[in-house]
Amino acid sequence: MARDSGGHHDPLGTGLTPVDPAKPVAPYIGGKRNLARRLTAQIEATPHTLYIEPFVGMGGVFFRRRLRPRCEIINDLSGDVANLFRCMRSHPGALVELVSLQLQSRADFDRHMCEDPTTLTDLQRAARFVYLQRSAFGGKVSGRNFGVRTDGPSRFRASEVGADLIAAARRLEGVTIEQLSWSDCIARYDRAGALFYLDPPYFGCETDYGADLFGRAEFAAMAEQLGRLKGRFILSLNDRPEVREIFAAFDIEAVDTHYGLAGGGARPAREVIIIGGG
Incomplete structure (x- = not known):
């Protein structure tokens, strides 16, 4: 059995070492649950020494990986996510304690929705965000609505959330957390041996995560920047003619999946996995 330079087991001789996967701590629209197995297999089959996610969201792919390089970077422009x-990573116990005080209540949901997160302490802001994402219908970020289940327990259960937070916090040990634009994140960390996994908003749904976080014109800028990449990248998007045209210079594979908000059924859909780089 091979070992990396730090003495960690490397059973496949790839430079990657095993890591326990964790659950994302909250639902997030576009969370890639249905494609996570395929994407993580593609990531783990791609040689790399540095792994970067410029749009980490709730870590729907990041936390489900079972192999990791020695250096990992996660990034999101959203202040709530970062x-x-x-x-x-820094205060998991205190965060779990705050989260444990929350109840699934429409009144509490409405109260948190009226709060300005920038006026809260970092821990209060984090607990608020987890509560809203776990309580909102379908993991929506923009235009949240209180979600009610009539076929099982409430969406927000403090003990379950606390266990997920502790497991995910353990996974974040040694991970660098950034709050940059996707373009600045790529520019800062691009080098030989880097692998970027990009999960931007779907084409046509650019404002689903907030009005000022991503614009449609950025897809063309992304294709141009990825064309100059020293490292490698894997990009997932919805399958649209515009997407295929913008990223036509790279390898594009269509993948059947389905879309659907929690409790709202599902409908067949197709996404593309785009691969390229140096």
């Missing part, structure tokens, strides 16, 4: 991960 703050949550920093608090999870």
